[in-house]
Structures are given as structure tokens and as C-alpha cells.
Amino acid sequence: QLQLRESGPGLVKPSETLSLICSVSGGSVNMSSHYWGWIRQPPEKGLEWIGNIYHSGSTFYNPSLKSRLAMSIQKSKNEISLTLSSGTVADTAVYYCVRGLVGYRDFESWGQGARVTVSS
Amino acid sequence: QSVLTQPPSASETPGQRVTISCSGARSNIGSNIVNWYQQLPGTAPKLLIYSNNQRLSGVPDRFSGSKSGTSASLAITGLQSEDEATYYCATRDDRLNAWVFGGGTKLTVL
Numbered sequence: 001q002l003q004l005r006e007s008g009p010g011l012v013k014p015s016e017t018l019s020l021i022c023s024v025s026g027g028s029v030n031m032s033s034h035y036w037g038w039i040r041q042p043p044e045k046g047l048e049w050i051g052n053i054y055h056s057g058s059t060f061y062n063p064s065l066k067s068r069l070a071m072s073i074q075k076s077k078n079e080i081s082l083t084l085s086s087g088t089v090a091d092t093a094v095y096y097c098v099r100g101l102v103g104y105r106d107f108e109s110w111g112q113g114a115r116v117t118v119s120s
Numbered sequence: 121q122s123v124l125t126q127p128p129s130a131s132e133t134p135g136q137r138v139t140i141s142c143s144g145a146r147s148n149i150g151s152n153i154v155n156w157y158q159q160l161p162g163t164a165p166k167l168l169i170y171s172n173n174q175r176l177s178g179v180p181d182r183f184s185g186s187k188s189g190t191s192a193s194l195a196i197t198g199l200q201s202e203d204e205a206t207y208y209c210a211t212r213d214d215r216l217n218a219w220v221f222g223g224g225t226k227l228t229v230l
Contacts, residue, residue, distance in 0.1 A: 046122060047157075047165065047208055049219040062218050096164055106155050106210065106219065108176070110164040 002026040004097045004111030012118050018087045020114055022080040022097030029078050030055050035100050036073065036080045039107065040093040048093075052100070053080060087118045123148060124209055124222035131228040136199050140225045142192045142209030148220060152212040154192040156185055159206045159224075168207075169194065196227075204229045 008020035022036070029036060037052040051061040053071045061069050068085045084091060097111040125143040132138040142154065156169040167176050169185035172192065182203075184195045192211075196203055209222040 046224045047210070047221040049210075049221065063216065064218075105167065105170045105176075107157070107165075108167045108170070110166060113164050 002099065002109050004099065004109060006095060006097050006111045006114035008095075008114055008116065010115055010117060012087045012091075012116060013120055014088060014118055016087050018082075018084040018091060018116055018118070020082045020095055020097075020116070022082075022111060024078045024080070024099075027099070029073050029080060030075045032056075033102060035102055037098045037100065037107065038071070038080075038082050039096045039098055039110075040091075041096070041113075042090075042093040050082070050084075050095075054102075089118050091118045092116065122223040123213055123216065123220040124211070126207075126209060126222035126225045128223065129226045129228065131230055132199050133230045134199050134201060137195065137197045138199060138227065140194045140196075140207050140209075140227070142194070142222050144190050144192075144211065145213075145215075146190055147215035148190075148211050148213040149187065149192055150190040151214050154185065154187050154209055154211045156183075156192075156194045157208045157210065159208065161205070165208065199229050201229050203227060 003025045005023045012018045035052045035054045038050040053059045070083045094113040096113045098107040099109040100106045153171045157165040158168045159165040172187040173185045182197045206224045206226045208224045213220045
């Protein structure tokens with residue numbers, strides 16, 4: 001049974017970098033059939049796609065976040081990481097780690113989410 | 121303002137049928153498959169319908185999806201109280217080069 005677990009600081013100061021880890025169990029991040037990604041949800045708002053990363057390490061980012069965003073894959077740890085620099089209040093959200101089946105089922109599995117607040 | 125337009129709310133009584141619409145453009149719904157996600161209160165979203173009309177394993181056949189042109193819809197028949205949730209449509213947008221979501225429709229079972 002695939003499990004995705006997000007972790008990271010729950011509070012980040014404005015202008016600082018937001019960093020999250022997605023720990024994967026019950027599946028491998030090194031499968032070419034799947035991709036991994038992040039989606040966020042600000043309080044009381046809808047969903048926003050952040051970006052995807054593939055087993056090769058290639059990435060596909062939301063153009064609106066691209067200049068501040070970096071995603072990586074750590075195969076030895078079976079983890080995915082997200083860093084978002086120059087945090088602002090607008091980055092306050094629940095961040096979900098997701099897995100998709102390439103070309104077939106987008107965002108088919110979701111983690112429980114990690115709440116991040118950007119505040120001084 | 122979401123790229124995909126959904127009604128913010130919908131309501132119906134138990135046992136009835138409800139349809140949730142998702143309106144887009146040629147660059148998104150008109151060119152790509154649509155997925156539907158269900159978010160129960162206080163939980164993470166989960167995939168319900170993929171590739172326009174395919175139910176994920178375990179999803180009751182009361183749920184169905186369809187797509188025509190630049191619009192898609194999710195239909196739920198035989199409404200049950202546990203269907204009370206927020207439903208999101210999503211697809212790729214070729215012009216924006218991004219995945220996009222609708223604003224979500226909060227379904228209330230009266």
C-alpha cells in the first residue's frame with residue numbers, strides 16, 4: 001500500500017526558504033511509470049499545482065512559481081523534496097505530495113498534507 | 121480566478137441526482153483529458169474520475185464523468201450523505217504549460 005508522508009517546518013519567516021520532504025513507502029520513486037509532484041491549498045481556497053518530477057530527475061514546474069522553485073528526487077532515501085525560496089504570506093498553505101501514472105492517471109495518490117505558515 | 125470554472129456550491133436531497141459542471145477552453149479541456157477529485161471535509165483530496173470518464177478502482181458506479189468540447193461534468197446519482205464534499209476538476213493547459221484546477225464545488229446533501 002503506497003504511503004506518502006510530508007514533513008517539514010510548520011512555520012517559515014517571510015523571505016526565507018520553505019523546505020518540505022515527501023517520504024515514500026510501499027513504492028519506489030525510481031519507477032519510470034510514475035511521476036511525483038506537489039500541490040498546495042491555501043486556507044479556505046482551492047488547489048494549485050506546484051510541479052512534477054520524474055524518476056530521471058527531470059522537472060516540470062508551474063510557470064508562476066518556477067523562479068523560486070526547486071524539486072529533487074533522492075532515490076537512496078526514497079524521498080522527494082521541495083524548496084520554495086523567498087517565502088511570502090501567499091505561500092501559506094497545506095502542501096500535498098502526490099504521485100501520478102505517466103500519461104494515464106494524474107495525481108492518483110495523495111499524502112495527508114503538511115501545513116506551512118509563512119509569518120514573522 | 122481559476123482557469124476552469126465550476127459553480128461554487130450545489131445541493132440536493134438524498135437519493136437524487138446532481139451534476140457538477142466544469143467549463144474551460146480549447147487550450148485545456150478542449151485538448152486534454154479531465155480528472156475529478158473529491159475532498160471530504162478535513163482530508164486530502166483523492167482521485168475519483170480519470171481520463172474524462174474512468175472510475176478509479178473502488179469508486180461506486182453512482183459517480184460518472186463526461187466531457188464535450190470545452191466542458192466536462194461529474195454526475196452523482198443516488199446521493200448519499202457521505203458524498204458531501206468539495207469536488208474539483210483538473211486538466212493540463214497547453215497555453216499555460218501547467219496543470220490547472222477548477223475552483224471547486226462544495227456539495228451539500230440536504
